[in-house]
Amino acid sequence: MTKQLKNIKPVDTGSLVDKxxxxxxxxxKENNLKPGDAIPKxxxxxxxxxxxxxVVREALLRLRTLxxxxxxxxxxxxxxQPDIINNFERIMDPTLLGxxxxxxxxxxxxxxxxxxxxxxxENRTQKDMDELEEIVETGEATDTGKIRFTLDxxxxxxxxxxxxxxxxxxxxxxxxxxxxxxxxxxxxxxxxDLDEYHYTTGTFxxxxxxxxxxxxxxxxxFRNAMRRHLxxxxxxxxxxxxx
Amino acid sequence: MTKQLKNIKPVDTGSLVDKxxxxxxxxxKENNLKPGDAIPKxxxxxxxxxxxxxVVREALLRLRTLxxxxxxxxxxxxxxQPDIINNFERIMDPTLLGxxxxxxxxxxxxxxxxxxxxxxxENRTQKDMDELEEIVETGEATDTGKIRFTLDxxxxxxxxxxxxxxxxxxxxxxxxxxxxxxxxxxxxxxxxDLDEYHYTTGTFxxxxxxxxxxxxxxxxxFRNAMRRHLxxxxxxxxxxxxx
DNA sequence: TTCATTAAATATGTATAACATAATACAAAA
DNA sequence: TTTTGTATTATGTTATACATATTTAATGAA
Numbered sequence: 328m329t330k331q332l333k334n335i336k337p338v339d340t341g342s343l344v345d346k347x348x349x350x351x352x353x354x355x356k357e358n359n360l361k362p363g364d365a366i367p368k369x370x371x372x373x374x375x376x377x378x379x380x381x382v383v384r385e386a387l388l389r390l391r392t393l394x395x396x397x398x399x400x401x402x403x404x405x406x407x408q409p410d411i412i413n414n415f416e417r418i419m420d421p422t423l424l425g426x427x428x429x430x431x432x433x434x435x436x437x438x439x440x441x442x443x444x445x446x447x448x449e450n451r452t453q454k455d456m457d458e459l460e461e462i463v464e465t466g467e468a469t470d471t472g473k474i475r476f477t478l479d480x481x482x483x484x485x486x487x488x489x490x491x492x493x494x495x496x497x498x499x500x501x502x503x504x505x506x507x508x509x510x511x512x513x514x515x516x517x518x519x520d521l522d523e524y525h526y527t528t529g530t531f532x533x534x535x536x537x538x539x540x541x542x543x544x545x546x547x548x549f550r551n552a553m554r555r556h557l558x559x560x561x562x563x564x565x566x567x568x569x570x
Numbered sequence: 571m572t573k574q575l576k577n578i579k580p581v582d583t584g585s586l587v588d589k590x591x592x593x594x595x596x597x598x599k600e601n602n603l604k605p606g607d608a609i610p611k612x613x614x615x616x617x618x619x620x621x622x623x624x625v626v627r628e629a630l631l632r633l634r635t636l637x638x639x640x641x642x643x644x645x646x647x648x649x650x651q652p653d654i655i656n657n658f659e660r661i662m663d664p665t666l667l668g669x670x671x672x673x674x675x676x677x678x679x680x681x682x683x684x685x686x687x688x689x690x691x692e693n694r695t696q697k698d699m700d701e702l703e704e705i706v707e708t709g710e711a712t713d714t715g716k717i718r719f720t721l722d723x724x725x726x727x728x729x730x731x732x733x734x735x736x737x738x739x740x741x742x743x744x745x746x747x748x749x750x751x752x753x754x755x756x757x758x759x760x761x762x763d764l765d766e767y768h769y770t771t772g773t774f775x776x777x778x779x780x781x782x783x784x785x786x787x788x789x790x791x792f793r794n795a796m797r798r799h800l801x802x803x804x805x806x807x808x809x810x811x812x813x
Numbered sequence: 814t815t816c817a818t819t820a821a822a823t824a825t826g827t828a829t830a831a832c833a834t835a836a837t838a839c840a841a842a843a
Numbered sequence: 844t845t846t847t848g849t850a851t852t853a854t855g856t857t858a859t860a861c862a863t864a865t866t867t868a869a870t871g872a873a
Binding site: 385400434500565 | 585605628631632635636643651652657666667668671674675677678680681682683684685686687688689692737738739740743789790793794797804808
Binding site for chain 4: 344378379381382385399400401
């Protein structure tokens with residue numbers, strides 16, 4: 328093992344693009360540029376920073392990828408209101424994410440559904456309730472017990488809930504989590520008989536009961552109902568830790 | 571207004587880089603490449619796809635920015651397990667996010683804290699409780715009523731809660747939300763006298779009470795306590811919609 | 814003058830060639 | 844065996860040229 332020398336620090340080995348990216352961000356801040364404002368052209372940056380256009384271009388490309396900058400083709404670039412969610416979409420591929428991340432994202436979803444009750448009660452409209460009613464009815468009518476259909480019903484019902492929250496960021500986030508959810512859900516139900524929960528425990532809460540609760544209940548009662556509705560998932564994910 | 575011609579589709583105006591990015595992703599999938607695997611070099615891609623190295627390089631740079639690919643300097647590139655959270659960090663700047671997004675992110679945080687109860691009770695350890703105890707004590711000892719200190723206490727206490735959840739993704743997400751939270755919190759408390767809530771409503775729940783609840787309560791009681799603890803924020807954000 | 818067309822200027826998009834640099838492997842020397 | 848030198852290789856960086864679409868200005872016909 329090589330000995331670590333003292334009184335000598337490693338030289339800066341970071342790439343030019345890294346540095347330029349930082350300088351660009353600093354430039355935006357210093358000049359107090361806001362979304363919508365135009366930014367200087369690539370060549371001007373290149374000259375001022377003393378690097379090639381390529382380097383500036385690559386740094387700008389990063390910011391574009393992050394959604395911080397938008398390039399109007401052949402015209403110039405402007406600062407953009409960064410789209411938080413957009414970047415996730417390209418990489419949220421369950422097959423590329425690790426087991427651990429998947430589990431945490433699944434937990435994340437459970438947390439969201441448990442926590443959104445107040446916003447549901449605050450923002451629900453009659454139209455929302457009617458639509459939810461229809462979703463529940465359709466679900467009950469087509470109750471074949473097949474897992475695939477069960478999943479579709481789940482997605483439709485819970486997706487509608489997110490919609491009712493009227494929080495667009497939350498909604499889009501749920502859209503991202505959906506593939507993860509389906510992925511985990513299908514794996515989870517592989518060896519589990521959901522009917523066991525549905526019909527034997529007696530405490531299982533159906534979509535119908537959740538809907539009724541949303542009509543006449545309170546955030547507090549709804550949370551408790553939701554907790555019991557999600558019981559199988561909680562059971563599954565909490566047991567997973569202990570062998 | 572120009573009439574829309576039939577039987578003729580607009581030409582593909584998307585950039586080459588866009589197309590190459592898609593092709594690269596498809597390539598990874600088709601060849602079943604997993605994180606850690608090496609990928610062909612830029613020039614090989616360029617030749618096979620019939621475009622310049624520049625284009626391939628820009629497409630790869632995007633994937634690198636998204637964290638899907640890692641470049642070993644001067645050696646080659648490998649697929650990487652994408653880091654969901656990392657991309658947020660660079661753009662999560664409250665001064666660049668719109669009013670509406672900020673509000674939604676603040677709501678998001680409320681939802682998380684309301685929803686995480688089960689995981690707190692499941693994963694808490696004695697060590698966690700001791701540390702939380704100390705945080706609460708320090709908070710009580712330095713209760714000066716100054717908003718800045720109040721904020722620090724909030725951050726310390728609630729940050730510890732996220733830690734107890736043992737969900738790393740959640741924790742890092744909260745880390746991202748922190749600047750947003752502070753930003754909104756300070757604006758929110760500008761014109762509000764928090765003491766009003768603390769001392770007059772009578773139902774306000776302190777950190778001490780939350781801690782006690784976490785010791786001897788259940789997820790259900792904890793959620794109710796947390797809801798009352800967050801009451802000022804809920805009030806503020808829910809009232810905001812109506813003038 | 815008014816309107817349509819043309820032309821010039823401009824900034825990004827793409828292509829090509831060349832060299833710099835660092836990681837690695839392997840050979841040569843101590 | 845250990846160190847040092849060297850060739851190889853893929854990315855990092857620079858430079859230059861051209862393509863293309865948008866804007867602006869100029870031009871010319873009614």
